[in-house]
Amino acid sequence: MSEKRDFTTPSGIPRKAFYGPADWNGSRYAEQVNDPGVFPFTRGVKSEGYRRKLWTMRQYSGFGTAQESNARYRYLLDQGQTGLSVALDLPTQLGYDSDDPRAEEEVGRVGVAIDTLEDMEHLFAGIRLDEITTSFTINATAAVLLAMYVAVAKRQGADLRRISGTIQNDILKEYVSRGTWIYPVEASLRLIVDTIEYCAGEVPRFNAISVAGAHFRDAGATAVQELAFTLSDGITYVERCLARGMAVDAFASNISFFFYTHSDFFEEIAKYRAARRIWARVMRERFCAQNPRSWAFRFGLVCGGSTLQAEQPINNAIRVAYEAMASIFGGASSIFTAAWDEPFAIPTEQSAELALRTQQILAFETGSAEVADPLGGSYYVESLTDATEREVCALMEEIEGQGGMVPCVESGYIQQLIADQAYQRQRRLESGDEVVVGVNCFRTEGSTRNLELFQIDDSSVHRQIDSLRAVKERRDGARAERALEALRAATGSGENLMPPLIEAVESLCTLGEICGLLRGIFGEFREPIVI
C-alpha cells in the first residue's frame, strides 16, 4: 500500500494534521454549540444524554409470513432488544397482494408479507403495542400500514394516545434512491400530510414521518449530500403541512429523521451534530416554531449498508461496531446494527444476535454512554461540525434556488448528483485511492466459502397466499366494498384519507385492493432515467 496523500473527508472537507484554538476557540459557545438539551442542540437534544434512557436498540427484521417474523421479534426481545423495526417485503411496499402475478418470487423475501389486518395482528401476537415502539420501513403504502397498526392497537384495547413508533413515509427519497414509489409526487405528498395530520390529532406520540437520508447515502451520496437532501426533504414536508393549515407546533415533533452511519468516524459525528443545529434554526427561525420540542432534531440510523463487504464478511461485524460508536457520539435515538452476513442474505438468528450484542457491549461495557456529547469542545470535532454545516447549508441553498426538492427530484437532478458520486467512489476503490480492507487490499482467497446463510422457507409463500384467500372468503364482502367506495369518494373530496383507510383495513380490504384503487385514481410516478 502506498502512503496516503489526500487528507480530505469522504465529503471532500480538508483535514489538517491537528487542530487547535485557531480552528475553534469556544468564544461563540452559547450561540453555536451550547449545552446538551439547549438550543441549537449541537450537543444533543437531551441534557443528560443517554443517562435516563439509552438509545433504542432496534434491529430491522422481518421475513416470510407474519407468524415467522413474530417468532424472530420475540427472540430479539428476549435477547434484550428494546424496540421493533419491521422489514416488509417488496410487494407490501409496492401495494401488491401476495397472490398478485407481479409479486411472484418476492413474497416474504426481503421482509414480511402483509396483505390484510389479520397479518398485522399475527405480527404482533403477544406483543403489546402500548409497551413497545415499532418502526416500519414503509413509504408508498405507509398510510395503509399505519391504518393497520392503529387498528391492531385498538383491537388490543390500547390507548392510541399512548402508542408510539415511526412510519418512514418519506416518498421523496424513494423517487431518488430506494425505488418503492407508486403514485406521482403530488398525490404522495397529500397522503403523507394526511398521515401527519392524523397522527398529530389522534396518535400524538407516533412519528408520522421519518425523513430518511440513509438511502441517498447508500446509493452513493456523501455525508454532506445525505444531510442536505434530507433536511431539504424535511423542509418540503413542513411546508406542505403548513399549506394544509396546520400550526407548526402541532406537528413538528411528529417528524423524525433517519440516516446511515458510514465508516469515517469523525465525519459521521460531525454530520449529526451539524444536523441538529441546522434543523433547530430552520424550525425556529424560518418556520417560527415556539415549542422547543419542535426544534429538536431526533433521529435513528443504520450501521452497515453499503459499507458491508462480501469479501471476508466477518470483518463487517468490526465495521458495524465502529459505526455504532460514532453513532452514539453523534447522539442517535435509535440504532440498527446490521449483521455481518447481510451482503448475502437476511441474517441468521446467530448473526442477528451478534449484531444486537454489538450495541449492548457498547452500551454497558465501554462507558461511552455515560456522558453526553463526550467529543464536544474538541477543536477537531467542533471545527468539522462547523465545516459540515457550511457545506450542507450551501447545498441546501442551491436546491432552494432550483425551487426545492420536488422539482430537483422530478428532473433527476438529485439522482444525477448521487450517481456521479457512486461512480467516482467506485473508481477510487478500483484505483486503490480508497482502501477497503479485504476487498482492495489484504485480500484472501475463499473468504466466502462455506458460509451458513439464512434460507427462506419457500413454503411460507403458499401459506401466505392460502391465508389471504381464506380472509377474502370469510370477510363480509359487502362491508369491504362499501369501505372501498367510501375511500374512493374521500379521494375526490380532499378530506383526510386516514379514517376511510382505517375503515377499509378493519373491513379486511386487502393492501392490494386499497392500493389498486388509489393507483387507478392517482396514477403512477414516471421515473426519470439517469445513469
Place this chain on the structure above:
Amino acid sequence: MRIVIAKPGLDGHDRGAKVIARALADSGAEVIYTGLRQTPEQIAATVVQEDAGAVGLSILSGAHVSLSRKLIACLRAQGAGDIPVLVGGAIPPGDVETLRALGIAEVFPTGSPLAEVVAAFMRYERDGAKR
C-alpha cells in the same frame, strides 16, 4: 456495441446498475438502462428492439434465480436466445452455479471489480452466449 442494463422485479436498489452502466458507457459501449421494475418480458422486448449484444441484470432482492430463468425463457421465446445474460447483485456464493446452469453467462456478486465486469460484457457481446 449495445448493451441493455436492466432492473427486473420489484427491487429498487439501482446503485450497482447505474455504476455498471456508466462504466460500460465510459468504455465505449452504447448502454440502454431500463429503469426500475421491468418484467422479464419487457426486458427481452427491449433487448430485441434495441438489437443489443448483451444484457445485464442487477438484482438485490434475492429473486435472482427465478428472474434469470424467466428472462432466458423470454429471450428464447422472442428469438434472442443467443444473447448473453450477465447477472450481478446480492448473490449468495451457493447460487452462482445454479445461475450458470440456467444459462447465465457470468455472475458478479456485490464487490466485483468494475474492470472485470466491463471486460466480461465486452467479451460476451463479441462472442455471444454459447449456451
